[in-house]
Each structure stands twice: as structure tokens, then as C-alpha cells.
Amino acid sequence: MIKVGIVGGTGYTGVELLRLLATHPEVELAAITSRKEDGMPVADMFPSLRGRVDLAFSSPDKARLTECDVVFFATPHGVAMAQAPELLAAGVKVIDLAADFRLQDTASFEKWYKQPHTCPDLLKEAAYGLVELNRDAIRKARIVGNPGCYPTTMQLGFAPLLKAGVIDASHLIADCKSGVSGAGRKAEVATLFSEASDNFKAYGVSGHRHSPETLERLSLLTGDKVGLIFTPHLTPMIRGMHSTLYARLTTDIDNAGLQALFEQAYADEPFVDVMPFGSHPETRSTRASNMLRIALHRPADGDTVVVLVVQDNLVKGASGQAVQCMNLMFGLEETAGLRHVPVLP
Numbered sequence: 410m411i412k413v414g415i416v417g418g419t420g421y422t423g424v425e426l427l428r429l430l431a432t433h434p435e436v437e438l439a440a441i442t443s444r445k446e447d448g449m450p451v452a453d454m455f456p457s458l459r460g461r462v463d464l465a466f467s468s469p470d471k472a473r474l475t476e477c478d479v480v481f482f483a484t485p486h487g488v489a490m491a492q493a494p495e496l497l498a499a500g501v502k503v504i505d506l507a508a509d510f511r512l513q514d515t516a517s518f519e520k521w522y523k524q525p526h527t528c529p530d531l532l533k534e535a536a537y538g539l540v541e542l543n544r545d546a547i548r549k550a551r552i553v554g555n556p557g558c559y560p561t562t563m564q565l566g567f568a569p570l571l572k573a574g575v576i577d578a579s580h581l582i583a584d585c586k587s588g589v590s591g592a593g594r595k596a597e598v599a600t601l602f603s604e605a606s607d608n609f610k611a612y613g614v615s616g617h618r619h620s621p622e623t624l625e626r627l628s629l630l631t632g633d634k635v636g637l638i639f640t641p642h643l644t645p646m647i648r649g650m651h652s653t654l655y656a657r658l659t660t661d662i663d664n665a666g667l668q669a670l671f672e673q674a675y676a677d678e679p680f681v682d683v684m685p686f687g688s689h690p691e692t693r694s695t696r697a698s699n700m701l702r703i704a705l706h707r708p709a710d711g712d713t714v715v716v717l718v719v720q721d722n723l724v725k726g727a728s729g730q731a732v733q734c735m736n737l738m739f740g741l742e743e744t745a746g747l748r749h750v751p752v753l754p
């Protein structure tokens with residue numbers, strides 16, 4: 410059994426990791442941290458885990474993380490890079506759900522996350538945890554930077570088109586919507602029920618930290634600079650993410666050809682569903698599962714292709730993706746512990 414530690418067990422991605430790992434056939438939960446809830450049984454805070462998780466939260470300094478095989482950081486940016494050197498030296502693998510090991514460009518990291526990068530050497534060896542586009546590197550990695558939720562949808566939605574060179578890569582548009590759990594569990598006025606429900610708004614339109622991450626990864630696919638306009642929105646759902654992506658076609662390709670690009674790209678992917686051309690995927694068709702669904706459109710048979718992508722921001726957008734990475738890093742079946750059917754209605 411793989412001994413797993415989770416730093417930041419009281420947050421939304423933390424409790425999602427607990428839900429997925431509590432029934433994972435190859436995992437033993439060994440340590441779950443919280444600075445505020447030291448000593449509280451996990452099931453007291455999360456009754457959904459009664460009878461499944463019998464550990465108590467412990468403060469990070471008391472948790473025996475160096476005795477684990479892998480530690481997940483479900484924490485704010487900056488926490489993982491402070492602890493990763495010690496864990497790696499003790500032979501522990503690290504999966505960070507925050508941004509410490511995503512952006513290879515440290516200047517960009519420092520600009521967007523407002524803190525210096527304290528271990529650039531580890532960053533260089535870290536694998537970016539988007540399995541469908543980086544499987545081999547993740548398999549060999551000791552440290553993984555799990556992708557952001559929006560970047561997951563943008564990369565998987567644009568990748569087949571960019572790889573085939575059929576769109577204008579200098580002018581991509583991503584119009585994305587996230588459920589409120591994307592902002593985490595900490596108390597904030599903007600996510601109060603009376604502020605976020607029955608309301609809909611864009612944010613970060615002039616610049617969002619998921620842009621540099623997406624641009625850096627997409628340019629690796631094209632070998633050249635990519636242009637992206639990314640507009641995130643907060644929508645009054647608890648879970649779920651819907652991204653509508655637009656790109657201008659530059660070659661003569663018909664709808665069947667476009668569809669074939671996606672079907673071939675994701676033919677062997679257990680967690681990417683390419684729906685029939687012209688479908689309208691719904692966020693609820695992925696709720697609580699690691700599935701991401703994609704559908705293509707071409708309005709008025711013009712030269713713009715529209716790609717619709719849906720996922721659960723807490724699963725494929727965060728904790729499910731992280732477990733998918735763990736499975737690869739330990740040579741397990743990639744789908745182990747992740748075969749849940751989405752919850753509907």
C-alpha cells in the first residue's frame with residue numbers, strides 16, 4: 410500500500426482528495442494536516458467520511474510526512490516549495506495542487522504569485538501534471554505541479570487543433586466559467602451565498618494567473634508563441650467548469666476532419682470523452698467524476714471552430730487529476746480509484 414500524506418486537508422481540494430483516496434485500492438491514508446484543526450477527527454469536520462477515514466487532523470509540524478511515500482499539497486501557493494526539498498531528500502514524492510511547480514518561467518511565477526521562487530532547481534525537474542499531454546514525464550517524476558483548473562480545459566480543448574496546425578495560434582479565445590468551489594473554502598465576502606448566488610460575473614479580464622501557465626504549455630505544443638484572450642467568470646454553481654474556446658481555422662478542413670482530430674487525439678484516454686459533433690456537454694455530466702467532456706461546433710459552417718469543454722473543477726480540475734498523476738508515478742493502473750460515474754441530477 411502507498412502511504413499518503415495530505416497537507417491542507419480541511420480545504421475543498423483536500424476533502425476531495427480524501428474522498429477519492431479513502432476508497433483507492435492501493436492507498437493507506439497516513440497523515441492529514443490542518444493548522445487550525447489540530448486534533449479534530451476528520452469525520453467530525455466531514456461527516457461524509459464517517460466510517461471511511463478514522464484519522465484526525467494534525468498540525469503540519471507534527472504530521473509524520475517524511476514517513477509517507479507521497480505527499481499532496483492542497484494548500485495556497487508557496488507552501489509546497491517550502492517543504493518539498495526536505496520531503497524529496499527523505500525519498501517522498503510530492504504532488505502540488507497549487508502553482509509552485511507549474512510555471513517553468515520563474516520571473517513569470519514571481520510576477521503572478523507575488524513571491525520569490527525558493528527552489529528553481531526542483532522546479533526544473535518537476536513534471537507538469539496534465540496526464541494526457543505529459544504522461545511519460547509524470548511517470549518518471551519525483552515532483553509534479555498539478556495544473557490549474559482552467560488551464561486543464563484550455564489545453565485539452567486547444568491541443569488537437571494546435572498540434573495539427575489547423576488554427577491561427579496567435580489569436581485564441583477562451584471564455585470560461587467556474588463554480589464557486591474554485592475559490593476554495595476559506596471565508597471571503599465574494600463567495601458568500603448572498604454575493605455569489607443568483608449572480609454572474611467576469612473577473613480577472615485584464616489578466617489572470619492561469620494565462621501565463623496556459624500560454625507556456627501551449628507554446629510547447631506549437632514550438633512558437635501563442636496568443637490567448639482568457640476571460641474567467643464566476644457562476645452560481647458549487648462545482649463545475651465550462652469553457653467555450655474559439656479559434657480561427659487557417660486550413661481547408663471539414664467538420665468530419667475536425668472531429669477526427671479530437672477522436673484520434675483522445676482515443677485511448679480514459680478520462681476524456683469526445684462527444685458527437687454539435688453536442689452541448691453539461692457540467693453536471695462530469696460532477697464528482699474525473700471525466701472531461703469535449704464537443705466541437707462550427708457556427709454557420711464558417712472559419713471559426715468552437716470547442717466546448719466541461720469538467721468538475723475539484724476532480725479533473727484538481728484532486729482527481731492529482732490522483733491520476735500519483736497512479737502513474739507509482740506504476741499503478743491510471744484509473745485506480747477514479748472510476749466514479751458522475752452524479753446526476
Ligand SMILES: NC(=O)c1ccc[n+]([C@@H]2O[C@H](COP(=O)([O-])OP(=O)(O)OC[C@H]3O[C@@H](n4cnc5c(N)ncnc54)[C@H](OP(=O)(O)O)[C@@H]3O)[C@@H](O)[C@H]2O)c1
Pocket residue numbers: 416417418419420421422423442443444445446469482483484485486488506507508556557558590591592593594595722723726727
Ligand atoms: N478549488 C479548486 O477548484 C482548485 C482547482 C485547482 C487547483 N486549486 C489549488 O489547490 C490549492 C488548494 O485549493 P482549495 O480550494 O482546496 O483551498 P482551500 O479550500 O482554501 O484550502 C486550503 C487548505 O490549505 C491549508 N493551509 C492554508 N495555509 C497553509 C499553510 N501556510 N501551511 C499549511 N497548510 C495551509 C488550510 O488549512 P489550515 O488553514 O487549517 O492549515 C486548508 O486546508 C490552491 O493552491 C488552489 O489554487 C484549487
